[in-house]
Amino acid sequence: YVPAAPAILPAGSLAEIRQDASSCVRCPLFGPATQTVFGEGPLDAPVVFVGEQPGDQEDLAGRPFVGPAGQLFDRALQEAGLDRRQAYVTNAVKHFKFEPRGKRRIHKKPEGREIEACRWWLDRELATLKPSLVVALGATAARSLTGRTVSVLRERGRITEMRPGLPGLLTVHPSFLLRLPDPAARETEYRRFVEDLRHIGEIAP
Numbered sequence: 001y002v003p004a005a006p007a008i009l010p011a012g013s014l015a016e017i018r019q020d021a022s023s024c025v026r027c028p029l030f031g032p033a034t035q036t037v038f039g040e041g042p043l044d045a046p047v048v049f050v051g052e053q054p055g056d057q058e059d060l061a062g063r064p065f066v067g068p069a070g071q072l073f074d075r076a077l078q079e080a081g082l083d084r085r086q087a088y089v090t091n092a093v094k095h096f097k098f099e100p101r102g103k104r105r106i107h108k109k110p111e112g113r114e115i116e117a118c119r120w121w122l123d124r125e126l127a128t129l130k131p132s133l134v135v136a137l138g139a140t141a142a143r144s145l146t147g148r149t150v151s152v153l154r155e156r157g158r159i160t161e162m163r164p165g166l167p168g169l170l171t172v173h174p175s176f177l178l179r180l181p182d183p184a185a186r187e188t189e190y191r192r193f194v195e196d197l198r199h200i201g202e203i204a205p
């Protein structure tokens with residue numbers, strides 16, 4: 001698997017924000033994590049994708065969505081006729097939260113206060129990028145973007161105002177698909193995910 005090319009972030013304010021985020025101590029998650037995983041993508045990206053938090057591989061690579069969830073995400077984007085290289089991809093929480101179990105590091109869901117603390121960075125990314133559309137991948141992203149608890153399965157697949165003046169699309173997180181034990185259910189849910197992503201082309205072709 002060859003991940004998308006690293007984003008080129010030219011000098012300018014997003015590069016500065018990224019630099020500041022690399023020494024973030026706004027919540028305790030910076031301690032055990034390897035590094036801040038900031039967003040990446042072109043500065044003129046019309047669409048910003050927001051995930052939950054970096055996983056094990058992202059934590060090591062320092063780049064968002066390069067592990068198994070990222071591979072599934074790339075495949076779904078392609079099937080929806082979208083090019084990840086033209087989008088900006090980031091996370092609601094920028095440090096990997098995990099529980100050590102032997103040699104493995106098991107993903108732990110970020111808490112509300114961690115999401116709140118890290119919104120500082122997401123807000124700065126959005127203010128700089130001014131996208132036409134923001135896509136929340138899962139409940140954590142939706143909570144960070146809207147400031148409320150969101151039911152993904154009830155509210156997914158529609159373009160609504162996620163913040164005043166900012167259209168948004170809510171869909172499932174690719175990790176949700178990876179966790180489904182039944183292959184048939186996984187395939188059905190994957191198809192629904194691709195269908196949700198197809199709406200992006202309607203607003204930000």
Ligand code: URA
Nearest residue numbers: 051052053055064065
């Ligand atoms: N899951 C996420 O939400 N973000 C990543 O970057 C990787 C996995």
